[in-house]
Amino acid sequence: MNSTTNMNTKSIKRKGGWKRYLIHLFPLPALAVYLLFIVYPLFSAFVYSLFDWDGLTRGAFIGIKNFIDLFTLEPFNHMFWNAFGHNWIYFVVEMVVQNGLAFLLAYIIYSKIKGTGFFKAAIFMPRLLSVIVVGFLWKLILNPNFGVLNKFLNLIGLEQWAKPWLGDTHTALISIILINCWFGIGFAMLIFLAGLQSIPSEVLEAARLEGAKGLKLISKIILPMMKQSITIITVFTFTQAFEAFELVYAMQGSEGGPAYSTDTLAVYFYRLAFGSANESEIGLGSALAVVLFIIIAGLSALFLRLMRRNDVEA
C-alpha cells in the first residue's frame, strides 16, 4: 500500500515541467482553423468595404463611399431595395406557410394518430436533399411543357392554371418560396413537435379540467408554453430568408430572373462580388455584406432580446 502511494506521489511530482503544458495544446487546432477561416475573413470583408476596388486589386481607402454609392447610384440602389423587398416577402410567406403548416402537422402528430414514425420521416425527407437538387428537381417539375405539375393540371381540366411558373415575373418568386417551404417544413415540424412534447402534462390536464378545449386550449395554453421553439424557428426562418441564395441561384441563375423578380440580397451580393463578365464590384459587394450582416445579426439579436424580456416579465 505504501509503495503504491509513494509511486503515485512521485509520478504526480514528476508531472511538473513541460508535460503539464501539453493540455494547453488542446484548443489550438480548433481555434486556429476557426480564427483563420471564419473570424479573419469576416473582419476582412468589413475592411474591404472601405476601399476602392478595380476587379480583384485593391485601390485607395475611400471610407464610406462604397456605402453611399450603393444607395445613391443606379442601378445599385434600385437593385438593393428590389431584393430587400423580396427577402421580406420570403420571410413572411415562409412564416405563414412553412411554419404555420409545420405547427399544424406537429399538432396532428402530437395528438398520437397512428403511424407517427412514418409520417415524421416522410415529411422530413425533402430536407435530406441538397438545395441544388431541390432547385433542379422542381425546375423540371415546373417546366411549362413537360413538367409534371402542368401535365397534372391539364389532366384534371384546369388548363388555365398551367402557367410558366418560373418564367412569369408574377409567379416566379412565390414559386421559389413555396418550394423552399416544401424543403423546410419537416425541420420546423420537428422543432414544434419537440416544443409540444415539452409541455408538462399536468398543465394540460389542469386546463382541460377547467373546460378549455380546441382552439382556446391552443391559444391560451399551448402557444405561450412553446415560446422557446417558436423563437428558434422564427429567428431561423428570418436568417434563412435573408441569406436565401442557393435555391434562387439554382432555379434562376445569378441575375435573379426573370427581370430580377426573384432577386434576393444574397444573390445580389454574389453578383457584385463575382459578377458576370467584367462587372465585379468588390467594393460595393463588401459594403452590401456589411449591410446584410447588420440586418441579419442585428435583427436576430433584437428579436432574441425581445423574447427574453417577455420571459422575464412573465
Add this chain to the structure above:
Amino acid sequence: MKRSITQQSLFYIIICIATVISIYPIFLMILSSFKSNIDVLQKPFSLPSSFSLENYKTLLDELPFFHYIVNSVVVSVVSVLLILLFSSLAAFYIARYNFKWNNGLFFIFLMGMMIPIKLGIVPLFMLMKNLHLTNTLWSLILMYTAIGIPLSMLILTGFFRTMPKELEEAARIDGCTDIGILKNVLLPLMRPALGTVMIINFIQIWNDFFFPLIFIQEETKKTLPVGMLSLFGEYSTNWSTLFAGLTLSSIPMLVLFLFASKQFMDGLAAGALK
C-alpha cells in the same frame, strides 16, 4: 385525448396530403431515372416500361460523376472527422479545466454560430488563392471544419460538463495522463453526443453547394452538388439523365436516412434547440 371521429379523420387526411406532397417529387425523381427519355417526356406519370440503367451508365461514362462521388465522400468524411477531433479536444479543455480565459474562449467559438460566413466569401476566396488551395479538396475540408466547430463545441462542452468527475479522478489515480483519460474513459461514453455532431455536420457538408461553387473550377475536383450544375448545363434536354444525376446525388443521404431516421431527426432537432 378523446377526439371525435371527424376530427381524427380530418387529421389523417391533412397529414396524408402533406406526406404525398413531400414524397411524390422524390419518388418521381427516382422512378424517372429508370425510364427512357421519351417516356419521361411523354408519359411522366407511368411506371417505367422497363427498368433500365442506361441513364446511370451515361452519367458515369460521359460525365466525371465518379469523381464527384469520390470527392463528396472524401470531403465529408475528412471534415467530419476533423470537426469531431478538434471540437472534442477544445470542448474537453473548456469544460474540464478552469483557466481564466476559458469563458472568453467559449464565447468566441459560440459567436461563430451567429455569423453568416457567406458574407466573407471574397476575402475567403483570396485567402484560398494565396494559400494555393483553390481547386483542391483541402479548401473545402478546412472551410467545413471551421464552420462545423461552433455548434459542435456547444454540444460537446455541454456534454462534458455533465460527465461525473469521479470517473476521471479514478483514472487519474490509476496513473492516466490527460490524453489517456480522454481516450479510454470519456470517448466511449461520448458516443451519443458525437453521433449528433456527426449527423448534423455530415448532412450540411454533403449537401453544400456554395463553397465548391466558389473554390473549385476543375471538373474532376468538384463535389456532387456542383456537379449538378455541369450536368444541367450539358444535358439540358435529356431529362432521364438529369433525373438519374439528381437521384445519384441524393441516394447516399436517402439510404442513410432509411437506416437511421430516428437518429437523423433527433440529432438535427437537438442541435437546433441548443
